[in-house]
Amino acid sequence: MHSTSYIIRFVLIMTTLAALILASMNTFLAEKHTQNEKIYNKRAILAAVGQHLDGGKSPEDLTDQEVETIFSSNIKSYVLDMKGNIVEGRDAESVDMAKERKKPEPERLLPLYVFTNGQGASYYILSIRGNGLWDEIWGAVSLEEDLRTVAGASFDHKGETPGLGAEIKDNPGFPSQFIGKTIYNEAGEYTSVVVRKGGAVDKTHEVDGISGATVTSDGVTEMLQRGLRYYEPYLNTLKTKS
């Protein structure tokens, strides 16, 4: 039998050693971790304009270096407040949508990315976030220069069921349905894009839902409906300018 003081000493030394190893390892790799996280987020944003990248490349095929290059040369980023004003002195990448969602609505900040490709066409990439079945879902939607036609979309989730709700990310056919839909009708009223259970009826504002994943599909509808609307004040100022 070991004495109590031996046990305490043993455990203290052991845990201190483990903590030291892990802490030094984390410090050593921290820079790489944040770098990877940034690239991952940037890739998700580029996925929303995936069909319009130069050279017909898809965002998954780009190297980390290429992603950085596109961001520094082809993308301008802004931070907006809920009234549609540009907030100076804030980096769009530093806006954490998960934290913004917890704030009261009028105080939220919105990141906006404007992508201009080699042909000079600009796309406005809007970030949205909502709830799926199990946990949060989020995405990026890009609008064409007319500010009403969807040019592309990408979605991600925290814990949707593989094969059902997770299809919003895993099945490239789901986000690609959004291309060409419009978020305003002919009269200029806001309609958003609806994910319709049983298949789209109105082909200009609706896409097919995922069978077996009604709650996630409805979550995407709600997220689009609410999230795109946040950008409306800014989009309106752009429209009056042009």
Next chain:
Amino acid sequence: MANDTQILEPVKEKEPLFGKAEKKLLTDPLNDNNPITVQVLGVCSALAVTTLVYPSVVMAIAVTFVTAFSNLFTSLLRNTIPKSVRMIVQLVIIATLVTIVEQILKAYNFPIYKQLSVFIGLIITNCIVMGRLEAFAMANKPWRSFLDGIGNGLGYGAILIIIAFIRELLGKGSLFAGSPIELKIIGAADTYLINTKANPWFGWYMNNNLMVLSVAAMFILGIIIWIQRARNPKLVDIS
């Protein structure tokens, strides 16, 4: 002098670096004493991460690393660990190793880190790891414990990869998706080896969506256990 050689000789005979007993430590968990199909441990992660082959391979390597080194360290410390806190000590060792794996993956293979997400952390609770520490490393010398850890990690990994192979092929029509050597076997696009849209023989073929769900892994695992028990006389229940 005579005394010295008498003490040394049996020690030498007992502990060859890689003898029959050592080989058995490596091969036993692959079949006769497989951690998943015979001991039925670590089933949770076997059902969860096996949708694709590539993440399964990474998971297998991660678990092998953890079982091998936690066995080694526990065995090195086995005579100094106070019995009353031995499980806590074992958990500290396991948790440290798992966190190291997580940190390395996050730094050097971010997409896989995202894909395996919570299941890397859950290696800590994988019963195979702690089971081997309690059953083997606490009572055996470091080198043998290390080999036992590798053997059990490989036994676990082998089943994982077999299940993932079947699930990915039938569920997604591809193999090793996400890795540099991705193979697209069957699907409705030009990039696949068999294009179901153009090929007159495979027009009816569709991916089996059941295979993407964890239930499929349960069925496949059951079938593997059945085949193994039918073929291996040591596993036949005589009663």
